[in-house]
Amino acid sequence: MSGSEPAPVEDRRDSWEGPVPIPSGANETFWEATLEGELLYQRCEECGTSQLYPRAVCTGCGTTDPPFETSEGVGTVYSYTVCHVPGEPGFSDRTPYAVAAVALEEGPRLLALLDCDPEAVEVGMPLEVTFWQVSEEAAIPVFVPR
Amino acid sequence: MAEPIVAGVAESDLGETPDRNWLDNAGIATVRALEDAGLALEDVDGVAVAGGNDYMPALVLSEYLDLEEPSVLEGTEIGGSSFESFCGHIGDAMARGRADVVVIAYGSTRKTGPGRDQSLEITHPVDGFVRPTGLFRPPGAYAMAAQRHMHEYGTTEEQLAEIAVSTREWASMNPKAAHQDSISVDDVLESRQIAEPFNLLDCCLVSDGGGAVVLASEEKARELGVPEIAVSGVASTSTHRQDISEMPDMTTTGAAVTGPKAFEQAGITPDDVDVAQLYDSFTYTALVTLEDLGFCEKGEGGSFVEGGTTAPGGELPMNTQGGGLSYCHPGHFGVFVLIEAVRQLRGDYTGDRQVDGAEVAVAHGTGGILSSSSTVVLRREA
Numbered sequence: 001m002s003g004s005e006p007a008p009v010e011d012r013r014d015s016w017e018g019p020v021p022i023p024s025g026a027n028e029t030f031w032e033a034t035l036e037g038e039l040l041y042q043r044c045e046e047c048g049t050s051q052l053y054p055r056a057v058c059t060g061c062g063t064t065d066p067p068f069e070t071s072e073g074v075g076t077v078y079s080y081t082v083c084h085v086p087g088e089p090g091f092s093d094r095t096p097y098a099v100a101a102v103a104l105e106e107g108p109r110l111l112a113l114l115d116c117d118p119e120a121v122e123v124g125m126p127l128e129v130t131f132w133q134v135s136e137e138a139a140i141p142v143f144v145p146r
Numbered sequence: 147m148a149e150p151i152v153a154g155v156a157e158s159d160l161g162e163t164p165d166r167n168w169l170d171n172a173g174i175a176t177v178r179a180l181e182d183a184g185l186a187l188e189d190v191d192g193v194a195v196a197g198g199n200d201y202m203p204a205l206v207l208s209e210y211l212d213l214e215e216p217s218v219l220e221g222t223e224i225g226g227s228s229f230e231s232f233c234g235h236i237g238d239a240m241a242r243g244r245a246d247v248v249v250i251a252y253g254s255t256r257k258t259g260p261g262r263d264q265s266l267e268i269t270h271p272v273d274g275f276v277r278p279t280g281l282f283r284p285p286g287a288y289a290m291a292a293q294r295h296m297h298e299y300g301t302t303e304e305q306l307a308e309i310a311v312s313t314r315e316w317a318s319m320n321p322k323a324a325h326q327d328s329i330s331v332d333d334v335l336e337s338r339q340i341a342e343p344f345n346l347l348d349c350c351l352v353s354d355g356g357g358a359v360v361l362a363s364e365e366k367a368r369e370l371g372v373p374e375i376a377v378s379g380v381a382s383t384s385t386h387r388q389d390i391s392e393m394p395d396m397t398t399t400g401a402a403v404t405g406p407k408a409f410e411q412a413g414i415t416p417d418d419v420d421v422a423q424l425y426d427s428f429t430y431t432a433l434v435t436l437e438d439l440g441f442c443e444k445g446e447g448g449s450f451v452e453g454g455t456t457a458p459g460g461e462l463p464m465n466t467q468g469g470g471l472s473y474c475h476p477g478h479f480g481v482f483v484l485i486e487a488v489r490q491l492r493g494d495y496t497g498d499r500q501v502d503g504a505e506v507a508v509a510h511g512t513g514g515i516l517s518s519s520s521t522v523v524l525r526r527e528a
Contacts, residue, residue, distance in 0.1 A: 021274030031274070053272045079294035079396055082342040087282030096339075099281045101290055101391045111391045113279045123297040140278045 006037030007073050009131040009139050016134040017090030023137050026054035029068055034139040039071040039129050041108050052108035073129035074146060075104040082118040102127055102143055112143045120145070149376040150237045151367035152524065153247075153360045154183025155485040160322055160355035160474040164258040168198045169210050171356030171476075172253030176211065179249065179358035184370050187211055191245035192218025194236060196228030197252050197478035199259075207251060218245045224384060225513020226425055229359065229480040230520030234380035236361050246366040250484070253356030254476035272389050285349055285428065286341035287390035287515045292430035293343060294396040298445065303343050305448035306429040307334035310347045310471055312457035313426065317468025319458070319499040324351050325472045334429075348429040350470035350479070357481035359488070373492045379412030379523035381405075388514045397445075400519030401438035401510060408508075409440075412523035416440040420504040421490045422462055423483035425512040426469040432456075435510055436464075439521065463501045466490060480511030484522065491526040 023031040030053075033040045041052045045067060049060030058066040080100040086092045087099075098118035101109050114121060115130065126146040131139035156178030158171040166174075172195065180186060190213055195203035204221040218239050220232055229250050236248045281287060295301050311331055317323035329347060337346040367374060381404035386392040409415060416439060424439075426432040433447040441462060442450035456464035465471070467486040470479040487507035493500060504526070511520045 018280060019273075019277040021278060023274070027274060053275050079290045079297070081281070081286045081289040081293060081344075082339075083280060083282045083286050084339040084341065085282045085285070087280045087286055088277055091280040094280065096342075097280060099279045099286060099290075101396075109391045111276055111279045111281060111389070123294065134278065138274070 007039065007129045007131055009035065009037045009133055012132040012134055016132065018088050018134070020135040021138040021140065026056050030054050031138040034131050034141065035133065037131055039073045039141055040068040041071050041104065041106055042066040043069045050107040052110050069106070071104050071106050075102045075127055077121060077123050077125045077127060078103040078109055079123060080114070080121050082121070100127070100143065110141070112141050115142050115144050148241055148364045149378055150233065150240050150361040151364055151372070152375040152377065152484070152488045153362040153367050153370055153372045154179040154181070154185065155359050155488045156182050156357070157322070157482070157485065158253060158356035161324060161353055162258050163255060163354040166255060166354070167259065168253040168255055168356070169206060170253065171255065171354065172198060172207055172251040172358070173210055175253065175356040175358035176249050176251045179360045183360045183362065183372055185247060185360065187213070189247045190216070190249055192216040192220070192248045194218070194220035194232035194248060194250045195252070196221060196223050197254060218248050224382065224518040226427070226478045226480040227382060227511030227513040227518045227520035228478065229484055230380065230509060230511040230522045231382040233361065233377045233522050234382065237377055237380065240361070240363045246363045248361050250359040250361065250481065251356065252358070252478055252481040254478070255354045256477040257352050257354045259354065276389060282341050284515050285344055288428045288430055289341040289344045290390055291393065291396040291434070291516055292428070295430065295434065296343065298397055299448065301433070301448035303335060304331055305451060306343065306348055306433060307331040308451045309426070309429040309432050309456065310334045312451065312454055312460070313465050313469045313471045315457045316466045317472035320468050320473060323468035323473040324353060344428060350427050350475040351472070353474040353476050355474050355476040357485050359481060359484050374527035375488050375491050376525050376527050377522060378525045379408035379410070380521070381407035381411070382518065382520040384518040386517050388517055390515055393516060397434065399434055399438050399512065399516050401435050401521060404519045404521040405439035408521035408523050412525065414506055414523060418506050419462070419508050421466060421487065421501045421507045422464045423466070423487045423507065424464055424510045425479055425483060426465055426471050427475070427479065427512065429471070431512055431516070432464065432469070435512065439508065439510065458498045466499065466501060480513065480520070483509040483511060487524050491524055
């Protein structure tokens with residue numbers, strides 16, 4: 001894994017009422033790193049394909065268990081929506097809130113909650129990752145404007 | 147090659163069916179569609195079922211209908227486009243002489259049934275990445291795709307609303323439609339915000355109900371003497387599962403692939419299409435599908451739908467039963483686009499509801515979250 005400054009990890013275990021990730025298989029490494037403020041993705045050594053969510057095979061060439069790299073944790077809003085209806089239990093006090101498809105600088109996209117004024121969000125807006133620890137096992141990536 | 151003929155179509159009761167389960171609705175739709183074709187249960191060689199609350203739906207429906215030695219059992223689940231996809235698979239089976247009568251069926255109690263909030267999502271590893279974002283699915287995911295389209299092409303909320311308005315005009319002529327009162331663009335824009343840019347009237351309704359389509363071999367159809375509505379082209383594909391972050395390009399769906407293939411197979415171009423039944427889970431779903439099927443240039447869907455292009459009397463009549471936005475939407479809407487396409491080609495309606503001289507129809511299903519696409523070209527044989 002390449003070295004980059006870990007992102008802040010805020011402990012929200014007491015206040016979080018939303019779903020929590022259940023680490024298993026290829027995801028275990030990913031979620032373990034989140035507790036340390038690291039956002040991982042997989043980058044295949046054979047063909048260079050970058051991917052997220054973690055999988056046991058490379059989607060470019062089929063190589064098994066492509067290794068993890070640490071993302072710089074920066075990217076832009078590829079698209080977004082502002083939810084006025086809560087999509088999950090534990091989100092009803094949060095509406096309206098913005099969720100984005102974040103295009104990471106390294107290539108892969110991931111969905112993430114944005115921690116900012118939802119009306120200020122626009123496509124292309126630069127973002128950086130922070131983490132909210134929501135269980136003993138995982139901290140979810142939450143992006144803020146950069 | 148021989149083309150399968152749609153010999154009969156029908157819905158079950160729509161709206162709220164609290165005393166029925168999904169299987170009842172699929173079964174009722176099946177027997178009604180068989181009756182429409184002049185056939186009986188004993189004539190059925192097989193079933194193709196998707197969307198039931200069961201992981202072996204073809205077996206369940208075969209047992210429920212007490213089919214004897216069915217030779218075609220299809221249950222490939224690709225969401226709301228499954229039924230269009232079935233048309234291809236069944237056509238292949240018929241071409242090999244394996245069946246003469248196969249029923250495509252769907253039933254649901256999405257609105258009143260138990261377990262409607264249940265989801266298989268928890269079994270998929272990506273869920274740990276999606277659910278903690280709180281994204282309201284499916285609307286929020288489609289909304290994200292619409293937002294990207296607005297960013298790239300300048301599509302406006304007013305243009306999306308035009309689709310809801312035109313669709314409602316069709317619904318106002320359909321006694322079976324859940325919502326028949328007319329609406330304006332402002333009504334859409336002023337309805338409750340759901341997931342930006344969608345308001346409530348950009349979103350499909352939720353209902354119970356079922357539908358069925360009877361496919362017959364050419365030989366069998368001739369015996370029956372039904373109007374010959376031929377399945378002339380079919381193509382299916384997918385771009386991702388249900389995770390909108392994985393959709394390669396949120397402004398282009400699989401319809402860009404399946405449209406040209408199905409049209410080529412049928413020997414037509416978009417200009418030849420008299421009536422379009424395009425899955426409309428949301429206003430954006432129909433808008434992007436119009437573009438991807440080639441009814442207008444990429445990015446011009448917004449201006450294309452302005453001024454009632456898809457409304458009664460418009461250049462391209464679309465979703466003439468009122469669509470998922472106004473007629474019914476029990477979860478997998480794909481079976482209903484086939485049903486309406488057939489009825490228009492048969493000339494079942496009177497007055498403004500009937501598209502004059504409709505000979506070629508396209509029925510397009512979309513499944514998952516813009517994930518799968520299946521296009522069927524139907525043609526009325528002279």
